[in-house]
Amino acid sequence: MLTLIIIILGVSFLLYTLLGGADFGAGIIESFAGKREERTISKAIAPVWEANHVWLILAVVILFTGFPAVYSSLSLVLHIPLMMILLGIICRGSAFTFRHYDVVNDNAHKYFTALFRISSFITPLFLGMMLGAMIFGRITLNTSKNFYEVFISPWLNIFCISLGIFSTSLFAYISAIFLVGETKNDRERKMYVRFSKRAMLLTMLTGLLVFLISGIEGHSLVKQFFQSPTSIVALLLATAFCPFIWHFLNKEKNKTLYLRIGVGIQITLILTGWFYIQYPVLINLQNGEHLTFFNTQAPAATLKQLLIALIVGLLLVVPGFVYLFKIFKIKSSDVKI
Amino acid sequence: MDDLIAARLQMAISLGFHIIFACIGMTMPILMAFSEWRWLRTGKQVYLDITKAWSKGVAIFFAVGAVSGTVLSFELGLLWPVFMQHAGAIIGMPFSWEGTAFFVEAIALGIFLYSWNRVNKWMHWISGVVVGISGVLSGIFVVSANAWMNSPSGFTWVNGKATDIDPVKAMFNDAWLSQSIHMILAAFVSTAFAVAGVHAFLLLKRGANEFHHQAVKTALIFGSVAALLQPVSGDFSAKDVAKRQPAKLAALEGLYKTSKPAELLIGGIPDDKEEKVNYAIRIPGGLSYLVYGDFNAEVTGLDKFPKEDRPPVIITHIAFQLMVGIGFLLAFTSLLYLAFSIKWRHILVKKWWLGLIAFTTPLGFIAVEAGWTVTETGRQPWIIYGVMRTKDAVSTMPGLHYSFYVITTVYLLLSFIIVWLMRRQINTIKQYYPSAD
Numbered sequence: 001m002l003t004l005i006i007i008i009l010g011v012s013f014l015l016y017t018l019l020g021g022a023d024f025g026a027g028i029i030e031s032f033a034g035k036r037e038e039r040t041i042s043k044a045i046a047p048v049w050e051a052n053h054v055w056l057i058l059a060v061v062i063l064f065t066g067f068p069a070v071y072s073s074l075s076l077v078l079h080i081p082l083m084m085i086l087l088g089i090i091c092r093g094s095a096f097t098f099r100h101y102d103v104v105n106d107n108a109h110k111y112f113t114a115l116f117r118i119s120s121f122i123t124p125l126f127l128g129m130m131l132g133a134m135i136f137g138r139i140t141l142n143t144s145k146n147f148y149e150v151f152i153s154p155w156l157n158i159f160c161i162s163l164g165i166f167s168t169s170l171f172a173y174i175s176a177i178f179l180v181g182e183t184k185n186d187r188e189r190k191m192y193v194r195f196s197k198r199a200m201l202l203t204m205l206t207g208l209l210v211f212l213i214s215g216i217e218g219h220s221l222v223k224q225f226f227q228s229p230t231s232i233v234a235l236l237l238a239t240a241f242c243p244f245i246w247h248f249l250n251k252e253k254n255k256t257l258y259l260r261i262g263v264g265i266q267i268t269l270i271l272t273g274w275f276y277i278q279y280p281v282l283i284n285l286q287n288g289e290h291l292t293f294f295n296t297q298a299p300a301a302t303l304k305q306l307l308i309a310l311i312v313g314l315l316l317v318v319p320g321f322v323y324l325f326k327i328f329k330i331k332s333s334d335v336k337i
Numbered sequence: 338m339d340d341l342i343a344a345r346l347q348m349a350i351s352l353g354f355h356i357i358f359a360c361i362g363m364t365m366p367i368l369m370a371f372s373e374w375r376w377l378r379t380g381k382q383v384y385l386d387i388t389k390a391w392s393k394g395v396a397i398f399f400a401v402g403a404v405s406g407t408v409l410s411f412e413l414g415l416l417w418p419v420f421m422q423h424a425g426a427i428i429g430m431p432f433s434w435e436g437t438a439f440f441v442e443a444i445a446l447g448i449f450l451y452s453w454n455r456v457n458k459w460m461h462w463i464s465g466v467v468v469g470i471s472g473v474l475s476g477i478f479v480v481s482a483n484a485w486m487n488s489p490s491g492f493t494w495v496n497g498k499a500t501d502i503d504p505v506k507a508m509f510n511d512a513w514l515s516q517s518i519h520m521i522l523a524a525f526v527s528t529a530f531a532v533a534g535v536h537a538f539l540l541l542k543r544g545a546n547e548f549h550h551q552a553v554k555t556a557l558i559f560g561s562v563a564a565l566l567q568p569v570s571g572d573f574s575a576k577d578v579a580k581r582q583p584a585k586l587a588a589l590e591g592l593y594k595t596s597k598p599a600e601l602l603i604g605g606i607p608d609d610k611e612e613k614v615n616y617a618i619r620i621p622g623g624l625s626y627l628v629y630g631d632f633n634a635e636v637t638g639l640d641k642f643p644k645e646d647r648p649p650v651i652i653t654h655i656a657f658q659l660m661v662g663i664g665f666l667l668a669f670t671s672l673l674y675l676a677f678s679i680k681w682r683h684i685l686v687k688k689w690w691l692g693l694i695a696f697t698t699p700l701g702f703i704a705v706e707a708g709w710t711v712t713e714t715g716r717q718p719w720i721i722y723g724v725m726r727t728k729d730a731v732s733t734m735p736g737l738h739y740s741f742y743v744i745t746t747v748y749l750l751l752s753f754i755i756v757w758l759m760r761r762q763i764n765t766i767k768q769y770y771p772s773a774d
Contacts, residue, residue, distance in 0.1 A: 047451040051443040061436045065429020072422035075414030097400035143733040298426035305430045305504040313437030320444040
């Protein structure tokens with residue numbers, strides 16, 4: 001039962017990274033693209049971003065129902081980065097919708113666009129920092145210590161920042177690949193191909209940087225990584241996919257589906273690798289203790305009801321989701337409102 | 338600012354903000370689906386125009402509702418980590434169902450808003466119905482989690498810890514039904530009257546046209562039925578509260594002293610020092626009758642509770658009077674509406690009638706906010722009634738007022754922008770929909 005819930009939690013998080021990541025990444029890519037590409041980007045994410053976003057809500061609900069101690073510890077100590085993630089979510093979603101649904105196109109759109117773009121950076125950055133803080137081991141639940149030590153230093157450090165930058169470039173990468181298939185305009189397509197390549201290189205570099213910095217900071221991430229064969233295989237495979245994706249990007253007629261599946265597999269591998277480095281730990285505490293899936297799980301009665309809700313939910317949601325994507329993403333033509 | 342006050346205010350602002358979008362998100366899909374259905378049946382362009390015009394506004398409300406709802410799912414922990422640590426496992430179940438319902442809603446809304454030319458007409462209509470049903474369901478689930486805070490069940494509290502957790506019992510606690518019905522009806526009343534009000538105002542301003550007339554009609558059909566049912570549901574709720582939370586009932590009625598018989602106060606300003614209510618209209622035995630169906634029954638007052646267990650009376654009583662007052666006004670308007678549309682249809686286009694409907698635009702939402710204040714303030718000083726005090730649940734992070742300022746600023750700004758965007762949409766209706774000219 002617990003295993004199934006952990007798997008569903010993992011899959012929700014994976015899907016949020018992939019789908020929600022592509023939506024946040026779109027704001028990042030738009031910042032580098034320009035005014036002309038706004039339409040393609042808006043069209044690409046408008047029908048799906050809200051449904052994509054719900055994967056995050058699902059993950060949060062699983063966390064606070066199934067592992068309440070993890071949720072309450074995170075929200076106590078990582079209050080500030082969580083607030084930043086939320087501000088990013090509010091501003092990105094609102095600004096995007098305001099721009100998309102406003103009936104008059106005037107100066108106000110400049111502000112909506114600016115807000116949409118800036119907030120698209122904020123959420124992935126702080127999401128990465130929060131994930132970093134969970135593994136980094138500086139979290140203490142003794143809130144009577146000084147403010148900086150309890151509420152700032154666990155997440156505001158060079159390791160967490162590097163992870164934040166990594167996740168931001170990862171989101172941009174997912175989105176760039178996704179956008180290649182979203183336009184019929186050849187010039188625009190070539191631009192997204194360029195962005196995809198750059199974002200791929202940047203993601204690899206920042207990924208290396210994360211390992212490097214963890215080494216400098218004296219964190220055992222590298223050691224733990226080499227002790228987990230699954231993680232090694234997963235990350236090697238993820239890297240091995242890069243040349244293939246590069247190859248398909250270079251083709252005149254891009255195979256949109258191959259590209260998307262390829263990047264999907266990569267992200268799955270990266271998260272699997274990450275998961276196995278940590279498993280079953282969710283939070284490493286400063287005092288050497290850990291909050292794990294096992295020592296924080298809710299009572300069996302709760303887990304059972306949670307699982308029932310999740311399974312029934314997924315039986316309803318997955319077909320709906322597939323249908324939504326079939327309408328908008330498989331037969332991609334002009335979306336009219 | 339004290340951290341507890343800051344946290345409570347932030348929660349109040351966040352919920353008070355989100356509740357409006359949630360109400361619109363529950364009601365509008367049903368109204369749109371109804372209008373689209375009329376278009377499918379009759380083929381009249383005006384019904385399609387109304388549906389499309391509404392859907393543009395709804396898209397904005399829905400998106401802001403979705404993100405402000407996400408904020409709440411995090412704020413429960415950010416502000417009340419101790420509460421969530423204990424309550425998460427108990428009330429997680431309605432939240433997980435709510436997550437599912439909301440998921441279905443978001444998917445169906447994506448289809449409804451963007452697939453006008455991509456799917457078959459009836460498929461499109463069904464997607465709208467699905468948005469409505471799942472919206473109402475997610476409302477019920479969330480309210481049942483809140484009802485649990487008022488009427489905690491499904492666990493045993495031993496030494497500051499919950500044991501023997503039964504999530505099903507917790508979800509179907511004693512308050513879930515009365516609270517859910519009251520909330521869903523409130524959503525329909527508030528949204529429908531607001532919609533009708535805006536279109537009535539435009540009729541007054543721009544003269545008669547089919548588009549706005551049909552819009553008012555569609556909204557009022559739903560609004561008036563809900564508004565007439567609401568007093569019944571309110572009575573059911575109050576009787577329920579009297580049984581489960583006598584202190585809350587005493588606070589909202591302004592009953593300081595246990596009385597037999599107890600008089601019903603209409604209006605009035607409570608004076609906490611003197612423990613009496615000034616300037617109220619008094620109906621002898623009224624409260625006894627409303628609660629127990631007997632003019633001579635004893636009703637428990639606040640004096641039966643130690644000072645530290647009493648909810649704040651002034652806010653609760655005034656908010657309650659406001660809610661009930663508006664509720665009756667809207668129910669009365671609904672009665673008139675039904676009478677006029679059956680027998681005296683010519684009145685429905687009269688200026689005074691349209692003026693009255695336009696006047697009701699904000700009233701339903703004011704009542705919703707007031708009612709929410711009643712249920713939340715009336716539960717104080719408890720976060721889980723009788724089990725955990727609000728002050729023991731608050732986050733221990735210092736400086737919570739900063740996050741209160743940030744959230745308040747953001748929500749104020751968003752509110753202004755949304756009002757402004759709606760005005761722009763309304764001003765361009767003519768341009769897009771010839772039937773509105």
